[in-house]
Amino acid sequence: MRLTIYGRSTVLTALLITLAVDIAALLIPNEIAKLVLLVLSVVFISFTLYFFRDPVRHVPKDLKSGDIISPADGKVMMIEEIEENEFIKGPAKVIGIFLSPLNVHVNRVPISGTVKFYQYIKGEFIAAYDHASADKNERTVIGIEGERFKVLFKQITGFVARRIVCELRVGDKVKIGEKFGMIKFGSRTDVIMPINANIKVSVNQKVTGGITLLAEVPE
Numbered sequence: 001m002r003l004t005i006y007g008r009s010t011v012l013t014a015l016l017i018t019l020a021v022d023i024a025a026l027l028i029p030n031e032i033a034k035l036v037l038l039v040l041s042v043v044f045i046s047f048t049l050y051f052f053r054d055p056v057r058h059v060p061k062d063l064k065s066g067d068i069i070s071p072a073d074g075k076v077m078m079i080e081e082i083e084e085n086e087f088i089k090g091p092a093k094v095i096g097i098f099l100s101p102l103n104v105h106v107n108r109v110p111i112s113g114t115v116k117f118y119q120y121i122k123g124e125f126i127a128a129y130d131h132a133s134a135d136k137n138e139r140t141v142i143g144i145e146g147e148r149f150k151v152l153f154k155q156i157t158g159f160v161a162r163r164i165v166c167e168l169r170v171g172d173k174v175k176i177g178e179k180f181g182m183i184k185f186g187s188r189t190d191v192i193m194p195i196n197a198n199i200k201v202s203v204n205q206k207v208t209g210g211i212t213l214l215a216e217v218p219e
Helices: 006-029 029-052
Strands: 067-069 074-085 090-099 104-107 113-121 140-146 148-157 162-166 181-182 187-194 213-216
Touching: 006 029, 006 181, 074 187, 090 148, 090 213, 113 148, 140 162, 148 162, 148 181, 181 187, 187 213
Parallel strands: none
Antiparallel strands: 067 213, 074 090, 090 187, 104 181, 113 140, 140 148, 148 187, 162 181
């Protein structure tokens, strides 16, 4: 199983904690307590390694210039029309994706283009499935300008997630499907697109980062 580079420090810390717990368990004379600690350490390190997995992904070969793919694994929790005033600056559609702690949390670029907008916003840690989290929680907001249209997307922390990793900065040239960061331990990703985009997913549908087609913007 391949691990993401974004989780190396966390995995190393988890390994050290596991080692310390195992040593403590071996020193405890009580057999039941020893067994409980050893089981807990195995569960803890197994979950950590599973969470930071980074499966190999290849974008679909038949993508068109107007296609927008999912930047994250998870479940579509909402599809709405909004007024977007930061980057698209006008009517837009938004697709909200909820990531549980069991999903792959590596994020991928939804369209090819140039990063024209980047903002990190400190905030709260409301549960990611609450719609209020999109505007109140800690998040990064990234805007990419493609050949024909713009897409804005947000990495949003949740109740458990407390760490956002984002390598993108204004001026970066990016390709659809490229990895750019992750949100650690449960989160939400919103994708905001032009109002004329044809949505290709539905609420409660499971999506796969770098593979699932979210929408298509007609010429």
